[in-house]
Amino acid sequence: MKKIFTQLLFILSLNFLYSQSIDPSHVINLCSNQSVQGTTPTTNIYNNLYTSCSFLALSSDITLYYVEIESGSTFTFTVTPNAMVDFDFASWLNPNLFNLGPSDRGSQNTIIGITTPDIGLSMLEPIELCEGAGVSPPNTGNVPGMVRWYDVVPGDGILIAIDHWESSVVSYDLSFGGDAVLNCSVIGKIYEVCDWDKDGKESFDLEHIKDEINNINKTFTIDFFENESDAKTLTSSNILSSPYDVSTDDSPKTIYARFRRANGLLARVTEITFIVNPVAEIPDYDLELEVCDFDQTKDEYFNLTEIESEINALNKTKPEYKYYENQEDALEDNENYISNPNNYLSRTKTIYIQISVNGKCPIVVPLKLKVDTLGFPPSTIDYSEFCAIETADSLVYDLEKSIEYFIGEENINDYEFTFFSDRNDAISKSNPITTPNAYKVPFNHSETVYLRIENERQCFILSELNLDSKKRITLQDNYNIGCEPYILQPLPLGYNYFTEPNGNGKRLKPYGEDAIIYGQRTIYIYGNSLFVDSEYPDFNQCTYETQFTVYNNDCPVPKGISPNNDGMNDHWDLTPFGITKLNIYNRSGSVVFSYGEGYTNQWHGQTNNGSILPSGTYFYSFESINGPKTGWVEVIYEVE
Numbered sequence: 034m035k036k037i038f039t040q041l042l043f044i045l046s047l048n049f050l051y052s053q054s055i056d057p058s059h060v061i062n063l064c065s066n067q068s069v070q071g072t073t074p075t076t077n078i079y080n081n082l083y084t085s086c087s088f089l090a091l092s093s094d095i096t097l098y099y100v101e102i103e104s105g106s107t108f109t110f111t112v113t114p115n116a117m118v119d120f121d122f123a124s125w126l127n128p129n130l131f132n133l134g135p136s137d138r139g140s141q142n143t144i145i146g147i148t149t150p151d152i153g154l155s156m157l158e159p160i161e162l163c164e165g166a167g168v169s170p171p172n173t174g175n176v177p178g179m180v181r182w183y184d185v186v187p188g189d190g191i192l193i194a195i196d197h198w199e200s201s202v203v204s205y206d207l208s209f210g211g212d213a214v215l216n217c218s219v220i221g222k223i224y225e226v227c228d229w230d231k232d233g234k235e236s237f238d239l240e241h242i243k244d245e246i247n248n249i250n251k252t253f254t255i256d257f258f259e260n261e262s263d264a265k266t267l268t269s270s271n272i273l274s275s276p277y278d279v280s281t282d283d284s285p286k287t288i289y290a291r292f293r294r295a296n297g298l299l300a301r302v303t304e305i306t307f308i309v310n311p312v313a314e315i316p317d318y319d320l321e322l323e324v325c326d327f328d329q330t331k332d333e334y335f336n337l338t339e340i341e342s343e344i345n346a347l348n349k350t351k352p353e354y355k356y357y358e359n360q361e362d363a364l365e366d367n368e369n370y371i372s373n374p375n376n377y378l379s380r381t382k383t384i385y386i387q388i389s390v391n392g393k394c395p396i397v398v399p400l401k402l403k404v405d406t407l408g409f410p411p412s413t414i415d416y417s418e419f420c421a422i423e424t425a426d427s428l429v430y431d432l433e434k435s436i437e438y439f440i441g442e443e444n445i446n447d448y449e450f451t452f453f454s455d456r457n458d459a460i461s462k463s464n465p466i467t468t469p470n471a472y473k474v475p476f477n478h479s480e481t482v483y484l485r486i487e488n489e490r491q492c493f494i495l496s497e498l499n500l501d502s503k504k505r506i507t508l509q510d511n512y513n514i515g516c517e518p519y520i521l522q523p524l525p526l527g528y529n530y531f532t533e534p535n536g537n538g539k540r541l542k543p544y545g546e547d548a549i550i551y552g553q554r555t556i557y558i559y560g561n562s563l564f565v566d567s568e569y570p571d572f573n574q575c576t577y578e579t580q581f582t583v584y585n586n587d588c589p590v591p592k593g594i595s596p597n598n599d600g601m602n603d604h605w606d607l608t609p610f611g612i613t614k615l616n617i618y619n620r621s622g623s624v625v626f627s628y629g630e631g632y633t634n635q636w637h638g639q640t641n642n643g644s645i646l647p648s649g650t651y652f653y654s655f656e657s658i659n660g661p662k663t664g665w666v667e668v669i670y671e672v673e
Contacts, residue, residue: 053081055130057265057302060097060192063207064215069096071115071204074197082194084123084139086163091121091141094197098207099301101190103249105213108183109154112195114205119144121196122152126183128192129298131265136194138180140164147177155179156211185213188252190300216248225308227394228281235309239275242305246290253300254293264289264302277307284309310393314347320386323403325492329410335402337374337384344388355387356400363387363397380404405492407448409441413497417562419527420575421502427476428502432469432484434572439484439496449487459483459495474502506558508581516588516609519550524558527565531557534578551609552659555582593667596637604634605666611658617666618652625651638668 059079077093084091102108114120123136142164144150158181161174170177183191195207209215224242226235243255256264256272263269269291279286285308292300320340324333337356345351356371357363363370363385371377371384381404389395416435421428432452440448452466453459462485466472474480479501487493506528511519521530523543532538536559541547550556560577562569588609595602607615612632616624625640632655638646648670654663 053079053133055079055097055128055133055192057130060099060130060301062099062221064100066206066208068206069204071202079194082123082133083135084141084163084165085135085137086139087141087166089141089166091123091194091196092198092200094200096195096197098193098195099190100193100209101216101248102185102187103214103216104187105211106185107156107211108185108189108191108213109156109210110191110193111151111153111155111179111208111210112205113208114150114203116201116203117144117150118201118203119150119198120152120205121198123194123196124154124183125192126185127190127294127298127300130192130301131299133192136163138162138183140168140178140180141166141196141198142168142173142178144169144178146170150178151176152178153180154182156182158182182211185211186252187250188248188294221304221306222246223285223306223308225310225393227310228312229394231312231314233282234278234280236276236278237307239273239277242290246303246305252295254295256291256293257305258289258291261289261302264291265299267291267293267297267299279307279309281309281311311348311350311390312394313344313352313388313390313396315344315388315396315398316347319401320398321401321403323405323490323492325490325494326404326406327494329406329494331404331406332378332380333404335377335379337371337377337386337400340386340400348390350390352388352390353392357385357387357397360385360397360399366395405488405490407486407488407492407494408443409439409494411486411494411496412439413499414438414570414573415499415501415565417527417565417569417573417575418501418503418505419560419562419577420573421474421500423505424473427473428500430472430474430498430500432466432472432482432498435484435498438570438572439486447488449485451485451487453483453485454480456481456483456495459485472500474500476502476504478502505577505579506560507579508556508558510582510584512584516551518609519554519583521548521550521556527562528558528560529564531559533557534580535559536561536576550583551588552611552657553582553584554611554658555580590662590664591666593669594636594638595669595671597671599671603637605636606634607655607657608633610655610662613656613658615655616653618654619646620650620652622652638670 074094074096079095080090080093082091082095112120112122121141123139125133125136138154140152146169155176157176158174158179161180163180164173174180224237228235239257247253247255258264258269258271258273263271273288285306287304287306290303290305292303294300322335322337322340324335326333341354356374358371366387379402381402383399383401386398386400387395388398416430418428421430436445436450451462452469453464454466455464458464482498482500484496484498485493486496506524513519521541521543530541532541534557557578557580562573562575591605594605613630615628615632617626617636619625625646626636627641628635640646646668648668650665650667652665654661
């Protein structure tokens with residue numbers, strides 16, 4: 034009892050003689066065990082720190098720690114150097130950091146004569162509160178370097194000064210014991226919110242924060258100040274009121290929480306940091322990207338990042354972007370975002386952009402992707418030569434007549450039309466045809482003309498006109514000598530022979546029996562683009578016609594037949610005359626044989642009922658394409 038009383042008198046005398054103010058920024062707040070690397074202390078300004086049992090101050094190589102009790106009733110700590118190096122310590126229960134007197138626990142012993150250099154508080158030491166300078170066994174407590182534990186209540190705070198007495202760069206472990214649980218919530222705190230309403234500020238409930246940062250029994254009186262110096266002054270009255278507004282421009286904003294104990298002493302000052310994160314500004318219209326479906330596959334490659342410039346222009350800080358194919362993944366910030374936003378193949382659909390500023394406060398915005406097809410596909414057509422104007426050396430086409438065909442039912446005023454003779458020129462929109470309504474193509478030349486059809490969004494397609502410039506077919510009149518027929522020759526595609534003008538009458542086919550022409554005949558050559566394609570549109574439906582005459586009047590009518598089946602003159606052959614009606618009479622004028630159109634050589638001396646006529650002279654009359662004829666014919670049955 035005498036020893037304790039002597040220490041008490043010693044402490045009181047030191048309190049009057051020595052005190053030191055501790056800068057809270059030099060104190061390391063802890064709430065769990067810690068391994069400290071072998072580094073020299075960051076400050077050596079504290080040269081007036083004393084234990085309660087020595088007039089010898091601790092060295093200035095000091096590291097300061099602070100812990101607070103959340104629950105429990107006993108507290109210990111142990112400093113375990115990783116080499117046999119002499120460390121000292123001092124500790125204060127509920128200290129006044131701005132008027133710090135001698136410690137209530139401490140040890141400045143020597144490690145001479147001991148096997149471990151540990152120092153601290155121990156549950157094994159019931160009485161010893163302090164070990165003086167240079168103390169060694171047997172003049173120590175039960176455990177050398179260790180003194181009695183603290184009895185604590187929730188809200189108590191302990192300041193621990195570790196003295197690197199030998200100034201050796203040695204690491205150590207700092208561990209805690211007893212049944213006390215340390216409070217981790219008071220080691221500074223950051224409150225971070227998003228400015229969802231985009232008004233540039235947010236309000237914080239300081240009363241709620243007080244409850245959060247106080248200990249479990251709410252033993253501290255906590256006030257908030259804008260300045261640290263005000264927070265460190267117990268008499269400061271310019272306390273911040275709640276709610277407390279912080280703007281995005283002022284963020285991060287730090288204020289200071291002053292913790293006062295129930296006895297009115299200052300426990301500590303803790304920083305409270307408020308961060309108001311801006312939320313990305315977006316346009317007040319629907320976001321949309323549109324590309325042209327040049328290949329008419331209904332999907333195209335999009336550069337999704339093109340939309341970012343519209344959003345960046347509205348924000349002070351450039352936002353960050355992730356692109357997702359569905360909204361749920363974007364909201365949940367999943368990892369399956371689109372990995373190739375610069376070259377994304379898609380049809381018309383909606384994707385979702387996750388937009389954040391500095392990686393915070395993401396919002397999800399729909400982005401519509403539209404593949405513009407102009408409402409009709411590109412097409413190709415052969416421009417009929419019959420629809421061009423023939424000149425001496427070329428065909429002249431009016432290209433503009435094809436426009437309505439290419440756009441179908443669309444409004445012609447919604448598009449721009451330009452013709453080009455080269456595909457690359459059409460794509461780059463250079464070197465257009467200047468007179469598309471009078472485009473000249475020399476004979477025997479084929480060309481493809483490209484029509485660029487462009488809408489107001491500058492999306493375009495290329496349709497094609499194939500031009501084959503050929504001189505029109507014409508045939509001269511033909512004069513045959515003797516009974517040789519005129520043979521019709523094949524015509525190019527689109528032309529046909531007819532017996533009457535304008536494609537009327539009988540169509541005469543080359544290589545058939547109709548191709549053999551006897552006598553005087555006028556043949557009509559009729560050209561029509563519908564002979565090439567019956568589905569041609571109106572602009573491509575045109576005709577052309579020319580004619581020629583075959584003259585063949587020198588063929589004599591055979592004077593007789595000898596139907597004896599010897600293969601010579603067995604039939605009366607009138608093929609060259611183009612018979613349309615034939616009658617044969619006997620001497621009394623009775624018709625013995627008749628035939629209509631199409632007669633060639635069907636008569637071989639028989640009657641209409643098939644009876645054989647006797648030899649003799651018979652008379653005929655026929656009508657033909659060359660006109661009527663009458664005369665006689667002899668039937669002779671030769672006998673060997």
